[in-house]
Amino acid sequence: MPTLNISLSNGGLMQYNPRRNIQMARKMKTMDGNHAAAHASYAFTDVAAIFPITPSSVMAEATDEWATQGRLNMFGQTVQVTEMQSEAGAAGTVHGSLAAGALTTTYTASQGLLLMIPNLYKVAGERLPGVFNVSARALASHALSIFGDHSDVYACRQTGACMLCESSVQEVMDLTPVAHLSAIKGRLPFINFFDGFRTSHEIQKIETWDYEDLKEMTDFDAIQAWRDQCLNPNHPCQRGSAQNPDIFFQAREAINPYYDAMPAIVQEYMDKVNAKIGTDYKLFNYYGAEDAEKVIIAMGSVCDTIEETIDYLMAAGEKVGVVKVRLYRPFSAEALVAAIPETAKQITVLDRTKEPGALGEPLYLDVVAALKGTKFNDTPIFTGRYGLGSKDTTPAQIVAVYNNTEKQKFTIGINDDVTHLSLELGAPLVTTPAGTINCKFWGLGADGTVGANKNSIKIIGDNTDMYAQAYFDYDSKKSGGVTMSHLRFGKSPIKSTYLIHKANFVACHNPSYVRKYNMVQELVDGGTFLLNCPWDMEGLEKHLPGQVKKFIADHNIKFYVIDGIKIGKEIGLGGRINTVLQSAFFKLANIIPEEQAIELMKAAAKATYGRKGDAIVQMNYDAIDAGAKQVVEITVPESWKNAEDEDIIAKAVTGKRQDVVDFVNNIQHAVNAQEGNNLPVSAFKDYVDGTTPSGAAAFEKRGIAVDIPVWNPENCIQCNRCSYVCPHAVIRPVAMTEEEAAAAPEGTQTLPLTGMAGYKFSIVVSALDCTGCGSCVNVCPGKKGAKAIAMANMEANAGCQAAFDYAVELPAKADVVAKFKENTVKGSQFKQPLLEFSGACAGCGETPYAKLITQLFGDRMYIANATGCSSIWGNSSPSTPYTVNAKGQGPAWSNSLFEDNAEFGYGMLLAQNAIRDGLKAKVEALVAGDAPADVKEAGQEWLDTYTVGATNGTATDKLIAALEACGCDKAQDILKNKDYLGKKSQWIFGGDGWAYDIGFGGVDHVLASGKDINIMVFDTEVYSNTGGQASKSTQPGAVAQFAAGGKEVKKKDMASIAMSYGYVYVAQIAMGADYNQTVKALAEAEAYPGPSLIIAYAPCINHGIKKGMSKAQTEEELAVKSGYWHLFRFNPAAESKFSLDSKAPTEDLMEFLNGEVRYNSLKRANPARAEKLFAKNAECNKERYEYLNKLITLYGTEK
Secondary structure (H helix, E strand, C coil): CCCCCCCCCCCCEECCCCCCCCCCCCCEEEEEHHHHHHHHHHHCCCEEEECCCCCCHHHHHHHHHHHHHCCCCCCCCCCEEEECCCHHHHHHHHHHHHHCCCCEEEEECHHHHHHCHHHHHHHHHCCCCCEEEEEECCCCCCCCCCCCCCHHHHCCCCCCCEEEECCCHHHHHHHHHHHHHHHHHHCCCEEEEEECCCCCCCEEEEECCCHHHHHHHCCHHHHHHHHHHCCCCCCCCCCCCCCCCCCHHHHHHCCHHHHHHHHHHHHHHHHHHHHHHCCCCCCEEEEEECCCCEEEEECCCHHHHHHHHHHHHHHCCCCEEEEEECEEECCCHHHHHHHCCCCCCEEEEEECCCCCCCCCCHHHHHHHHHHCCCCCCCCCEEEEECCHHHCCCCHHHHHHHHHCCCCCEEECCCCCCCCCCECCCCCCCCCCCCCCEEEEEEEECCCCHHHHHHHHHHHHHHHCCCEEEEEEEECCCCCCCEEEEEEEEECCCCCCCCCCCCEEEEEECCHHHHHCCCCHHHEEEEEEEEEECCCCHHHHHHHCCHHHHHHHHHCCCEEEEECHHHHHHHHCCCCCCHHHHHHHHHHHHCCCCHHHHHHHHHHHHHHHHHHHCHHHHHHHHHHHHHHHHCCEEECCCHHHHHCCCCCCCCCCCCCCCHHHHHHHHHHHHHHHCCCHHHCCHHHHCCCCCCCCCCCHHHHCCCCCCCEEEEECHHHCCCCCHHHHHCCCCCEEEEEEEHHHHHCCCCCCCCEECCCCCCEEEEEEECCCCCCCCCHHHHHCCCECCECCEEEEEHHHHHHHHHHHHHHCCCCCCHHHHHHHCCCCHHHHCCCCCCECCCCCCCCCCCHHHHHHHHHHHHHHEEEEECCCHHHHCCCECCECCECCCCCCCCCEEECCCCCCHHHHHHHHHHHHHHHHHHHHHHHHHHHHCCCCHHHHHHHHHHHHCCCCHHHHHHHHHHHHHHHHHHCCHHHHHHHCCHHHCCCCEEEEEEEHHHHHHHCHHHHHHHHHCCCCCEEEEEECCEECCCCCEECCCCCCCCCEECECCCCCCCCCCHHHHHHCCCCCEEEEECCCCCHHHHHHHHHHHHHCCCCEEEEEECCCHHHCECCCHHHHHHHHHHHHHCCCCCCEEECCCCCCCEEECCCCCCCCHHHHHHCEHHHHHHHHHCHHHHHHHHHHHHHHHHHHHHHHHHHHHHHHCCC
């Protein structure tokens, strides 16, 4: 690898080269930062205590997988991996394991790291050599951000943990051992951190450690000396005493020498690393001109961008440099001063966090303190914030930092038109090394684009002499959202830690995107554009915007198309077009000879999909062959040079609710067009506290489905099941009067509404909101075997949107709901869903339950939502799917954190009770006093229904009307809080990871409170949002992250725990197994005047259902019929308290297990273990059913 060396006339180059003076050859491998950290830390680890959190979960998953596969650490053992119930639990386990003498590691980020802070103090205070590997991430404040900055690690700077930072994937590999080695010798814990996503998920071709080399650097005497002092009954001691004021202070100060010694220890191990691999790592590394006048001090991935910018500026004669902070705690002022060139005339510190109210951010304050009284005492020190929440930081922004001489405090990467802190940027720069190939792929979430590109970059990296980099950019949808894959490869090392905006190759994997995003315009002249679409030349003329045609023609773009959807359908892959498009890319890019590329792609496909079975592997082989053969080059017409621009940004909307209209026009349109980075700070002045208006999702109209449901009235029995199960509320039954039906848009089909003369019935579909899952078709009973709904091409049937748009504006039909009863399958679907068009996956098993709850109680609901899938599809900016009715009423939704959701919802309830109880006293005084008769009558009715939500709403309306008519002072006093008069319905939503694990203590406490509160658990049996880790809900034999060898222990019986209180309503439901039981249980739970717990079985894409997510409801049915899941209700208010609603198993449990990859993959990988664990699964579920049958007898006789 060549040494970077730029010859300058105005001075030399003071530089370090991470690959200089190579002393030993290391294996090159393509991996991301998480795997690099896991590989290095595994060597030093006896025990790993883990809990999933994005973006660090991958480190723990890799550790678990390697231990399951039998990988040995440098002590000749596999790592003992244990998943805890929370990060706080993981930290406690780390503490205990270290106290007892095992070298222990954990992996975390963000809120998870904050939950570890109490134990960090303890581990540091007791001088225990643990390592906390952190992919640094933003902390939730006004909103959740799962993306990277340094807020979390800075929050730990006072704990006593040493802190080591890496800037790139290679540095993570190189320096993670330094954290472990220094912790061992210096007897202090380390937080070893790097940037979440930008480094944790960036894939690079790097050199890797051999464990024997790490072993050679390890001080085994230090390990033994430490272990000899650990807790052991053979030489007992006591730790963790309580100390009084007389000695606590002195004992605290006694630890100082160990911190004083640590910088030298870290440098010692950096030197050992340097000696082995030819690097020049220091506590602070300088890069740039040796006579630099302007110096930036920073840490993390931005340093690579700064280095790349320095190369560019120095070539133009600029005197600039950067000091890269590696050891942040203990902070060595001496080492910092030594790293800064004496010629520095201005120092700028960049911080990737915001500390409101502080004089400056942490690194800046440290630098100011460190340089006080040194030769840089009078050197101006500027401070800037950058990159919060993974905001991209580009070379142009770094140039602005170097050029800034006026703003002592500033921001980069945003336009701050409120406090005017942002720096003006110059033109975008191209600073990547010459010969670097830049590729960008626009995909649809869950179409496999990201996975294919991960394979592609590894194929290139591991099978050529090129360097390779990949980074993946997502929107906030669970799946079905936009994904952007950024791939770079070339002959020189790649340090471009920012997104691609000038590409040699652009692929669009979803044809709807060409009218949504400016993607072709990012191509360089002569670049290649690959479009996945079903269009021939006539279709291209019709669908491509004028500016796209003109750009292709004017810039000599090589244009290719392929119909990946058609190929995928023919092969049997459905919407998973990844391998088709991957094959087309390799053919067009010509990086590797076509035959070799196909061979390598097939090997990658086998490795990726082998656990799903031979049939899936063969389908992917066929897709690879087809992709290479069926790509078509388009001859660009000369006429395209004259094409006129078209407006592809969504048009301004209008509507009755100005708040949501303003949000959509000012925020949503820009964000959805991938232009959110250009929004100024002032655009958020009305949303500074994170509040956004309900119902914004209805304006998105993404049009992502290939096929949508089309209704055939002739076969319809008006059961409304299609609407009942729709995850996105895009298919709805409508009752219209004769006049409304006559005025409906052309093409609207109707039937006479069965059982109600004078009404017409119609099924309407929002074509542009549908995700094309097909769940509605799956459940449609039709007539005589002929279904009333069929999936058909969206483009050909998009005209149905007009009927939908018309129907949803029609007045609600209370008489129709009353006729069919709102607590029935059919009747409930005539009520407006107040959850619509969410970002949930196509076929989602969770949203049909949530949507139904909003139809039943949404106009008076509070929802406290645990962080997880349901919070992400429930409110990911700029989409707000919870909406309002014609009166403006709807669910009041909020998310606090992951661990505290039950308590958060409980707090909401207490607030309501406090305010309502005060109002109740005032109403009672009015009724008892000399108020007018109508006020007394209305007041008494309100008091009589005070605790009954179903009837108190009407009574509240009457009371408000009477009070407004009265107008007296007492009435006016009550009316000030009239929004609190009605009995609300308090709900707490969350998944099994929350309810069974991290939030269980809160769930238990809230249920035990006896208060009228409802807890809804969407039970997917895994941590769905973080990638499918095992929870206490996971059943035996299931393969999940952190349970790579199949879960060994039985599922936690949370329902029985709740039932043991005797006064908690408990139900277990599965919509697809019994539609009626589901709605009945929800209605009973809400009506019960005490705590309720509903546990709903929710199929998930993490299950790997072989039939596909279109069969999610069928999978629920099979789960119940096979005895895998049971339906029951425990109602303390009922005469017979317990009802077992599912029958004895009639289907084969093994057939159910084999139908899901989470089980079948274990059978393929380890048949003997699968047989044992599947038998345990069957036995556990058999015992459970027998136990539930006993409850019938136990509770059946109670009166």
